[in-house]
Amino acid sequence: MDDTMATAMALLAATLRLGTPLILAALAGLFSERSGVVDIGLEGKMLAAAFAAAAAAAETGSAWVGLTAGISVSIAIAMVHGYACITHNGNQVVSGTALNILLVGLTSTLAQAWYRQGGQTPALPDGARFRPIALPLSDALVGVPIVGPLWSTLISGHNLLVYVAILAVPLTAFVIYRTRFGLRLRAVGENPYAVDTAGISVAAMRYQALIVGGALCGIAGAYLSTAQGAAFIREMSAGKGFLALAALIFGKWRPLPTLLACLLFAFADALQARLQSVSLPGVGVVPVQLIQALPYILTVLLLAGFVGKAIAPKAIGIPYTKEK
Amino acid sequence: MTIKRRTFLGAGIALPGLAAFGGRALAQQNNQPPAIQFDMGGKFDRSFNQAAYDGAERFQRESSIRYLEFEVTNPTQREQGLRNLARRNPSVVVGVGFANRSPLEVVSREFPQIKFTLIDDVLDAANVQSVVFREHEGSFLVGMIAAMASRTAKVGFIGGMDIPLIRKFARGYSEGAKHVNANIEVFENMTGTTPSAWNDPSRGGELARSQIARGADVIYAAAGGTGIGVYQACREAGKYAIGVDSNQNHLHPGTMLTSMIKRVDVAVYDAMTSARAGTWRNGTRVLGLRENGVGWALDEHNRSLITADMERRVNEARDAIIAGRITVTDVTAR
Numbered sequence: 301m302d303d304t305m306a307t308a309m310a311l312l313a314a315t316l317r318l319g320t321p322l323i324l325a326a327l328a329g330l331f332s333e334r335s336g337v338v339d340i341g342l343e344g345k346m347l348a349a350a351f352a353a354a355a356a357a358a359e360t361g362s363a364w365v366g367l368t369a370g371i372s373v374s375i376a377i378a379m380v381h382g383y384a385c386i387t388h389n390g391n392q393v394v395s396g397t398a399l400n401i402l403l404v405g406l407t408s409t410l411a412q413a414w415y416r417q418g419g420q421t422p423a424l425p426d427g428a429r430f431r432p433i434a435l436p437l438s439d440a441l442v443g444v445p446i447v448g449p450l451w452s453t454l455i456s457g458h459n460l461l462v463y464v465a466i467l468a469v470p471l472t473a474f475v476i477y478r479t480r481f482g483l484r485l486r487a488v489g490e491n492p493y494a495v496d497t498a499g500i501s502v503a504a505m506r507y508q509a510l511i512v513g514g515a516l517c518g519i520a521g522a523y524l525s526t527a528q529g530a531a532f533i534r535e536m537s538a539g540k541g542f543l544a545l546a547a548l549i550f551g552k553w554r555p556l557p558t559l560l561a562c563l564l565f566a567f568a569d570a571l572q573a574r575l576q577s578v579s580l581p582g583v584g585v586v587p588v589q590l591i592q593a594l595p596y597i598l599t600v601l602l603l604a605g606f607v608g609k610a611i612a613p614k615a616i617g618i619p620y621t622k623e624k
Numbered sequence: 625m626t627i628k629r630r631t632f633l634g635a636g637i638a639l640p641g642l643a644a645f646g647g648r649a650l651a652q653q654n655n656q657p658p659a660i661q662f663d664m665g666g667k668f669d670r671s672f673n674q675a676a677y678d679g680a681e682r683f684q685r686e687s688s689i690r691y692l693e694f695e696v697t698n699p700t701q702r703e704q705g706l707r708n709l710a711r712r713n714p715s716v717v718v719g720v721g722f723a724n725r726s727p728l729e730v731v732s733r734e735f736p737q738i739k740f741t742l743i744d745d746v747l748d749a750a751n752v753q754s755v756v757f758r759e760h761e762g763s764f765l766v767g768m769i770a771a772m773a774s775r776t777a778k779v780g781f782i783g784g785m786d787i788p789l790i791r792k793f794a795r796g797y798s799e800g801a802k803h804v805n806a807n808i809e810v811f812e813n814m815t816g817t818t819p820s821a822w823n824d825p826s827r828g829g830e831l832a833r834s835q836i837a838r839g840a841d842v843i844y845a846a847a848g849g850t851g852i853g854v855y856q857a858c859r860e861a862g863k864y865a866i867g868v869d870s871n872q873n874h875l876h877p878g879t880m881l882t883s884m885i886k887r888v889d890v891a892v893y894d895a896m897t898s899a900r901a902g903t904w905r906n907g908t909r910v911l912g913l914r915e916n917g918v919g920w921a922l923d924e925h926n927r928s929l930i931t932a933d934m935e936r937r938v939n940e941a942r943d944a945i946i947a948g949r950i951t952v953t954d955v956t957a958r
Contacts, residue, residue, distance in 0.1 A: 310837045314830060417668045423856075423875075528826050530856050533849060534666065538824055573827070573834045576813045588786055588814050 305446065309453035311570055316458060317528065319566030320465040321346065321537075324520035325544035326551070326558045327472050328513035332378075333553060334476065335509035336489040336615040341381055341396035342517055343541025344403035349374040349521025351407040354421040354532035355414065357428040357525075366428065367522045374518030377403070378510040386506045389619035400541075408534040419534040421525070430459040430527035461523045468516065473555040485509055489613035492620045502620045520544075550603065552610045564602070568595035658683065658896040659692035659709035661702070663721030665822040665848040667695055672848055672869040672888060676720040676743065679892030687900060699819055703727035710735040716899035718892055719743065722789055723819070728752065739904055741895035743888060744789065746908050753905060755891040758912030759789070760796030761945055762884045763844070764952045765913075765920045765938050766866050767800025769882055770842040771808050772934045773864055778809045780835035782828060782854050784847035785821040786814040788956045793846040793868070793884075795955045803941065803950070811835045815850050825853025832857035832865075842866065842881060855880065864929070873925035881929055883921040887911065914946045 325342045332339035349370035357366030377399060384395040408419035415421055438456035441448045476482040487495045488505040496502050524540075525532045543565055551558030572591045580586060660680050667677040680691050692714055694705040706727050709717050717738060719728050722745040732740045732749050739751055746754040770779040781797050783790035798810040813831045815821035828850035832843050836857070843858055844866040845851035851868060852875075858865035859876040867873060867883030874880075891911065898904040911917020920938065922930060944950040 307837070310834075314833065318826075318830060419666060420668060423852075524826065528829070529853065531852070533823065533825055533852070535820075535823065536825070538820060538826075569827075570830065570834075573813065573831045574838075589817060592814075592817055 305449050309449040313454050314570035315567040318569050319563050320462045321520040321523050321540050322544045322562040323465045324516050326548045328516035329548045331509045332513040334489045335485050335506045338392040338617045340393050341399045344400035345374045345377050345517040346521040346541050347537040348403045349518040350525040351532045353522035354525035358422050361428045363430050363526050366526045370522035371515050371518030375514035378514030382507050382510045386503050421532040424530045432457045459527045461527045469555050469559045492615050549610050568598050652902045654715040656715040657689050658716045659714040660718040661705050662695045664819045669849045675870045675888035676892045679889035682893050683896040706731040710738045718895050754908045757886050757917050760792050760952045760954050761913045762918030763793045763796030764800035766884045767797035768804050771801040771804035774842050776839045776841045778839040780811040780840035780843040782831050782845045783814045786817050791955050796952050822848035824850050828853030829857040836861050871921040877925040885919050885921050887917050
């Protein structure tokens with residue numbers, strides 16, 4: 301029983317670790333898409349931030365400088381995206397995709413030019429990374445049944461950015477639903493003409509949304525290279541930006557359901573790492589291929605059967621022009 | 625180094641004219657630059673491709689001939705990459721990695737006068753030399769070391785892409801561990817089923833953590849760049865890790881127990897040097913323990929982790945494998 305509990309807690313702790321970049325990126329997408337800008341560029345921004353954070357942390361030996369660099373670069377890229385699709389009414393998906401492609405090449409080229417390690421940055425020493433934090437009492441409670449594993453394995457012992465990601469969810473919900481900024485943001489994504497009539501600049505609102513999204517995406521990138529990993533590695537975002545976007549749609553552009561979708565994807569990923577080559581009672585050893593397909597099968601099943609219709613913000617993907 | 629060779633001549637299926645050309649290379653110097661195509665993961669993966677890179681660099685240093693190179697970043701580039709290299713009339717084109725087999729089959733037919741060396745798979749053609757390794761033998765030895773170092777009698781294996789080649793590492797490792805302790809438990813994980821599995825350190829780290837949670841205290845990763853995440857996770861948990869292909873002991877001294885070395889560098893260097901000297905031959909080279917093509921790494925970074933007793937037992941097993949007294953299963957054997 302204790303063993304089962306410990307395994308379950310380890311599984312859930314892995315879910316949190318794997319889910320963190322998804323949650324941050326999905327929330328980034330939420331801000332941007334709620335304002336009416338399709339954010340296909342999450343992947344590229346995350347990758348660029350991962351590179352900037354790893355490079356800055358390697359140069360200065362400080363994880364905080366790395367995080368700042370990651371956030372700044374991610375915001376800068378969001379501004380380029382905004383310039384193309386808000387100021388100049390370019391196609392949001394096309395410009396976002398262009399950024400993704402550009403950044404895959406640019407990050408590894410810069411890494412190769414600067415560090416000559418084949419598109420990697422040097423491995424970071426512990427001091428230049430976000431290290432696991434042991435919360436108070438985690439040692440004292442280890443032996444206590446139920447509460448012990450819950451506190452020591454699941455809740456304590458993650459790095460700071462994991463907690464940031466979790467706290468970002470209620471914060472996002474508050475900002476979106478309970479503040480004036482949030483109301484305007486949602487309005488701009490549903491009916492920009494009404495917002496414009498009320499004397500609020502649609503472009504300024506969308507730029508602000510992109511800045512918030514850029515910052516969150518920057519944290520996600522820094523997490524990959526300076527908290528979860530210890531260096532930037534070429535294409536290390538490995539599709540997490542797109543997965544986050546899927547989770548956002550899955551969660552119908554709402555913070556809490558989006559969080560659950562991210563955790564579900566992460567759980568499936570954590571589960572497949574642990575189910576491989578394990579003999580299940582009554583089933584025997586399940587082939588690796590089936591286990592690895594599990595997250596995708598789960599996604600298709602849930603999207604097809606249980607979620608219902610996902611309704612996007614009305615004005616999403618449409619550049620705003622006053623004359624029409 | 626002794627070379628076990630099966631030439632086309634021996635197989636007796638090639639046309640006489642071609643066989644004469646293939647079996648006996650023209651013994652004249654060729655100072656054209658050689659060419660090499662690295663595979664996904666990149667030439668600085670600190671593992672398989674980097675070993676190939678080291679071999680090419682050594683050739684360049686010693687001969688002062690600059691080699692041509694291409695680094696595949698997308699599976700669809702392999703064929704065009706090989707073709708572009710072949711077009712520049714190099715002394716030899718080295719294709720690093722099993723995935724080059726199909727593209728090489730096409731391109732080697734288009735350029736019958738160019739020599740090709742394929743590493744990690746076999747392609748029978750008059751102008752192709754194949755170099756394969758007996759990775760199961762080297763993996764057997766590091767499996768023994770893992771079992772001797774383990775206190776929990778549980779050890780782990782993490783593979784990259786799930787392919788027969790990696791299964792070969794896994795089987796040899798598991799047999800080696802069981803040779804030391806018949807009751808040992810060996811966990812086995814594969815990172816993925818696509819080439820991106822060679823470059824996913826975050827998943828590698830997660831797999832390592834899951835094995836450690838199940839009690840493993842030594843983990844062997846045969847996963848290219850993904851291994852970096854495995855070694856990092858082992859270091860953070862204070863468990864032992866075993867490197868692969870290149871000597872990776874230096875990555876985390878103290879927790880890197882040893883590395884299973886695969887002398888891809890020697891294969892590449894030999895191909896380039898022999899092509900230059902005119903002694904390059906087609907056919908298949910099989911490099912195992914006997915040929916020093918595989919082995920385990922002992923250097924200043926892991927000296928303190930390997931006891932004299934461990935060293936003696938591993939070296940005895942190596943001799944026994946060479947002498948045929950121990951047979952290690954090769955899951956890819958046809």
